[in-house]
Amino acid sequence: MTSSPIRFVPGGRKALRDWRDDTKPLLKVDDLHVEFRTREGVAKAINGVSFDLAEGETLAILGESGSGKSVTAQAIMGIIDTPPGYVTGGRVEYYGTDLLAMPEKERQSVRGAQIAMIFQDSLSALNPVLPVGWQIAEMMRIHWGMNKSDAMTRAVSLMERVRIPGAAQRVNAFPHQFSGGMRQRIMIAMAIALDPAVLIADEPTTALDVTVQAQIMRLLEELQDERQMGLILITHDLGVVADVADRIAVMYAGRIVETGGIYDAYAAPSHAYTRGLLDSIPRHDQKGETLYAIGGLPPSLTRIPAGCAFNPRCRYATDDCRVGAPPPLVEVRPSQWSACLHAEEVIADAQR
Amino acid sequence: MTDIATEESLVPTDPAGGDDREASLWGDAWDVLRRNPLFWISAVLMVLFVVMAAVPQLFAPNDPSAPGACDLNNARLGPSAQAWFGYDLQGCDVYALTIWGARSSILVGLFTTLVTVIIGVSLGVIAGYAGKWVDTLLSRVADVFFAIPLLLGGIIFMYTFPTPTNSGLSETALYFLIVFKVTLAMAILGWPGLFRLMRSSVMQVKPQEYIQASRALGGSPLRIIRRHIIPNAFAPVLVVATIDLGGYIATEATLSFLGIGLQDPAISWGIAISSASQLGYIVAAPHMLLFPSVFLSLTVLAFIMMGESLRDALDPKLR
Amino acid sequence: MGKYIVRRLLQMIPVLLGTTFIIYMMVFVLPGSPLDGKCGERPCPDAFVKKFEEEFNLDKPVLLRYLLYLGNLFRGNLGTNFYGNSVLDELRQRFPTTLELALIAVFFIIVVGIGLGVIAGIRKGRFADHLITVTTLILISMPVFVIGGLAQMVFGLKLGWFPVTATDGTFNQLLLPGMVLASLYIAYVARLTRTSLIENLRADYVRTAKAKGLTRGRQVGLHALRNSMIPVVTYIGLSFGGLMGGAIVTERIFNINGIGFFLYRSITQRDGVSVVGTIALIVIVYLFVNLLVDLLYGVLDPRISLD
Numbered sequence: 001m002t003s004s005p006i007r008f009v010p011g012g013r014k015a016l017r018d019w020r021d022d023t024k025p026l027l028k029v030d031d032l033h034v035e036f037r038t039r040e041g042v043a044k045a046i047n048g049v050s051f052d053l054a055e056g057e058t059l060a061i062l063g064e065s066g067s068g069k070s071v072t073a074q075a076i077m078g079i080i081d082t083p084p085g086y087v088t089g090g091r092v093e094y095y096g097t098d099l100l101a102m103p104e105k106e107r108q109s110v111r112g113a114q115i116a117m118i119f120q121d122s123l124s125a126l127n128p129v130l131p132v133g134w135q136i137a138e139m140m141r142i143h144w145g146m147n148k149s150d151a152m153t154r155a156v157s158l159m160e161r162v163r164i165p166g167a168a169q170r171v172n173a174f175p176h177q178f179s180g181g182m183r184q185r186i187m188i189a190m191a192i193a194l195d196p197a198v199l200i201a202d203e204p205t206t207a208l209d210v211t212v213q214a215q216i217m218r219l220l221e222e223l224q225d226e227r228q229m230g231l232i233l234i235t236h237d238l239g240v241v242a243d244v245a246d247r248i249a250v251m252y253a254g255r256i257v258e259t260g261g262i263y264d265a266y267a268a269p270s271h272a273y274t275r276g277l278l279d280s281i282p283r284h285d286q287k288g289e290t291l292y293a294i295g296g297l298p299p300s301l302t303r304i305p306a307g308c309a310f311n312p313r314c315r316y317a318t319d320d321c322r323v324g325a326p327p328p329l330v331e332v333r334p335s336q337w338s339a340c341l342h343a344e345e346v347i348a349d350a351q352r
Numbered sequence: 353m354t355d356i357a358t359e360e361s362l363v364p365t366d367p368a369g370g371d372d373r374e375a376s377l378w379g380d381a382w383d384v385l386r387r388n389p390l391f392w393i394s395a396v397l398m399v400l401f402v403v404m405a406a407v408p409q410l411f412a413p414n415d416p417s418a419p420g421a422c423d424l425n426n427a428r429l430g431p432s433a434q435a436w437f438g439y440d441l442q443g444c445d446v447y448a449l450t451i452w453g454a455r456s457s458i459l460v461g462l463f464t465t466l467v468t469v470i471i472g473v474s475l476g477v478i479a480g481y482a483g484k485w486v487d488t489l490l491s492r493v494a495d496v497f498f499a500i501p502l503l504l505g506g507i508i509f510m511y512t513f514p515t516p517t518n519s520g521l522s523e524t525a526l527y528f529l530i531v532f533k534v535t536l537a538m539a540i541l542g543w544p545g546l547f548r549l550m551r552s553s554v555m556q557v558k559p560q561e562y563i564q565a566s567r568a569l570g571g572s573p574l575r576i577i578r579r580h581i582i583p584n585a586f587a588p589v590l591v592v593a594t595i596d597l598g599g600y601i602a603t604e605a606t607l608s609f610l611g612i613g614l615q616d617p618a619i620s621w622g623i624a625i626s627s628a629s630q631l632g633y634i635v636a637a638p639h640m641l642l643f644p645s646v647f648l649s650l651t652v653l654a655f656i657m658m659g660e661s662l663r664d665a666l667d668p669k670l671r
Numbered sequence: 672m673g674k675y676i677v678r679r680l681l682q683m684i685p686v687l688l689g690t691t692f693i694i695y696m697m698v699f700v701l702p703g704s705p706l707d708g709k710c711g712e713r714p715c716p717d718a719f720v721k722k723f724e725e726e727f728n729l730d731k732p733v734l735l736r737y738l739l740y741l742g743n744l745f746r747g748n749l750g751t752n753f754y755g756n757s758v759l760d761e762l763r764q765r766f767p768t769t770l771e772l773a774l775i776a777v778f779f780i781i782v783v784g785i786g787l788g789v790i791a792g793i794r795k796g797r798f799a800d801h802l803i804t805v806t807t808l809i810l811i812s813m814p815v816f817v818i819g820g821l822a823q824m825v826f827g828l829k830l831g832w833f834p835v836t837a838t839d840g841t842f843n844q845l846l847l848p849g850m851v852l853a854s855l856y857i858a859y860v861a862r863l864t865r866t867s868l869i870e871n872l873r874a875d876y877v878r879t880a881k882a883k884g885l886t887r888g889r890q891v892g893l894h895a896l897r898n899s900m901i902p903v904v905t906y907i908g909l910s911f912g913g914l915m916g917g918a919i920v921t922e923r924i925f926n927i928n929g930i931g932f933f934l935y936r937s938i939t940q941r942d943g944v945s946v947v948g949t950i951a952l953i954v955i956v957y958l959f960v961n962l963l964v965d966l967l968y969g970v971l972d973p974r975i976s977l978d
């Protein structure tokens with residue numbers, strides 16, 4: 001594996017040096033609030049999310065659709081459409097600089113270059129009428145002012161790096177001419193084109209076959225390792241992230257309800273919701289048994305229940321869970337945080 | 353005159369059946385419509401023009417085509433207290449002419465739409481339901497008619513069947529003969545749009561499970577079409593037909609303007625505008641041009657606006 | 672791509688045969704002498720009847736007659752009217768004027784129509800959008816002869832900004848008629864551009880463009896607009912048939928000596944050969960324009976060539 005032609009190019013990590021500050025975390029999200037103002041009312045999509053991410057670290061954000069995991073990613077990228085979406089509070093710090101307070105022009109130079117993102121459906125996420133190589137080269141041309149032929153040359157080497165066979169011949173092909181897995185590789189090539197410090201992957205493998213899923217995850221892991229990127233993996237599928245992630249943050253109704261090391265959370269979940277998610281993964285040793293599914297539906301974000309938002313679906317719920325402010329994240333065991341009032345009970349159940 | 357954007361996009365993408373969904377579609381649509389001022393404006397205009405066409409006496413008591421209704425001494429006089437819209441070349445009251453002119457436009461518009469809906473919907477259902485060679489044949493035939501521009505085809509048709517000038521027919525019979533001809537000319541060229549819409553609608557619904565189930569249970573094709581296919585396609589057909597109606601009125605007026613549609617002594621906005629738009633008269637008597645033009649445009653506007661309001665209300669995708 | 676062209680060409684053949692057949696049937700086979708009322712007010716002169724019967728092979732069986740007619744059509748022989756003039760010559764002489772008028776109209780359609788559509792699309796729900804949506808709705812509701820008459824009255828006579836008629840067909844004179852002819856399609860194109868742009872602005876790849884750190888201008892102007900133009904360009908191409916219909920009216924109003932005016936005059940003079948020949952030619956050209964548009968569609972949208 002020769003990574004040298006990709007890594008040290010003008011503007012790559014060199015530009016990063018302007019930002020880099022070893023005393024500050026790579027990415028720090030602090031008390032983030034996002035809401036969507038629609039005709040049906042105000043949907044509170046994110047209600048005080050905080051976490052940080054170090055270089056070379058992988059954080060998995062887990063949750064059902066509507067839990068706010070994708071919105072969190074979009075808020076970090078600054079690509080929420082306003083209206084209807086508004087970031088109403090909090091900070092997103094990149095090496096200590098608050099991105100939310102940054103003028104749009106400067107923010108644009110961070111987007112894609114310092115923090116890049118991969119989307120779920122690569123067919124609709126790539127522009128259907130432009131050749132894939134052109135779309136990758138656009139990154140270098142816009143951010144680095146590279147000329148067209150140099151940018152195309154680099155686009156080919158990026159396509160080779162993500163292991164697209166016959167990259168040089170296929171650089172002028174259109175997105176629909178690739179398979180789903182190959183298209184997702186192109187998305188990845190585009191995202192890593194400027195050697196970003198943070199990579200956000202929003203359900204990167206959901207639309208793919210199981211075998212292809214594994215290949216893509218391996219590629220992401222490898223690229224992260226090679227570049228020491230901070231990687232945020234957003235998914236609803238616990239199985240996908242188990243081998244890759246260092247830490248996990250479980251989201252429900254716009255809040256993080258449990259966070260900690262991935263092994264702790266797997267071995268002994270400390271929130272009833274995490275427990276439910278784990279129970280609903282099909283397992284080989286339980287063939288023939290009825291698969292568990294969390295009853296009910298996620299709450300409407302315009303009417304989030306009082307107390308713990310999960311209480312209507314929770315088998316541990318007591319009256320305490322149904323009133324007042326949502327329970328805060330509490331360190332229930334060393335570096336395992338839970339927002340469940342019955343955390344001890346849930347852990348005890350898991351250890352039984 | 354058909355907005356190409358409407359036809360393909362109107363076919364519902366998820367035509368799940370069931371009366372509940374049907375009911376809620378119309379319920380939701382009504383909620384949206386009620387709050388849309390354009391809907392109310394077009395509804396009021398439509399009612400106004402339809403009443404005008406049915407009983408012009410309500411607005412202008414004197415039939416301008418009756419003998420002695422016009423006085424050459426008044427020719428080209430401008431608007432006054434006696435004649436709000438002034439007088440035309442023959443000294444006829446432009447207001448009365450304009451009111452009585454609504455009838456031709458509305459008649460032709462309604463008839464043409466009716467015929468295109470009947471032809472388009474039935475052939476579309478047959479093609480979509482039968483498939484195979486029936487579909488191929490009907491689709492090719494539709495292509496042929498679709499390929500002839502409405503106005504040009506209308507000219508050829510009207511030209512091929514000239515109206516007998518001294519046939520001894522009464523004036524009323526002659527009037528309806530011409531209305532019938534114009535209707536036929538436009539209907540022949542106008543149906544393929546609805547045909548294509550209906551056909552794709554049927555083809556989309558046909559593979560659905562509940563239709564298959566209904567078939568398996570021995571439902572007759574007619575019943576399946578009536579219970580499942582027609583209700584599902586009704587909304588888009590209504591929208592396109594309403595917008596088309598406006599287009600037919602405009603085309604009829606254009607044919608009359610070119611002297612090949614309705615002819616004197618029939619009263620029509622197209623004829624009135626045609627005679628008013630001779631250069632000399634535009635300067636001397638602009639009122640002759642203005643008032644029929646405004647009425648004609650308002651009528652077309654009413655139908656197109658109604659169609660668009662319905663589309664916005666019935667197609668959740670566009671909201 | 673090659674397969675696509677061949678398929679489109681093959682599909683066009685039945686349509687071409689069908690349309691010419693219908694026109695032919697209407698004029699030459701339906702009951703009644705094909706010359707009834709087609710030589711002005713008087714009966715047709717004998718010499719003309721004889722020539723006509725010869726030219727259109729009225730003594731031969733129907734199908735053969737149709738085939739011969741078709742052959743003539745493709746050789747550009749559109750017949751000779753009862754003035755003894757070749758219809759093709761008449762048209763050829765007037766073609767440049769109509770072409771110029773149409774090009775002026777297309778220019779306005781592209782610049783004004785797409786421009787307004789883009790403004791409305793990116794300002795969706797704001798004042799500019801409502802203004803453009805309502806204005807275009809009104810334009811669509813006004814038949815071209817109404818707009819023509821009003822434009823002539825206001826801009827030609829009252830304000831004197833433009834020549835009132837365009838008898839000589841100079842560029843200056845054709846400017847106002849060109850705008851009148853374009854008006855309906857400006858409105859349609861503006862609305863189509865708006866809808867298409869709004870739809871594409873919501874597309875995932877625009878979000879990707881944003882995430883790439885591109886400016887709003889580049890997201891809209893390059894990524895979204897490029898995709899939005901596919902249906903618009905197609906529509907502009909397909910509007911050719913309507914544009915020719917509009918040209919009849921526009922040329923009549925502004926006294927422009929083009930193909931449309933020739934058709935109008937032929938109608939009023941009941942010159943059957945000219946009317947049928949002209950319309951047959953326009954329809955055939957229209958079909959070929961449609962084919963070109965289809966091919967253009969294949970170029971604009973790379974996805975098309977696969978299926």
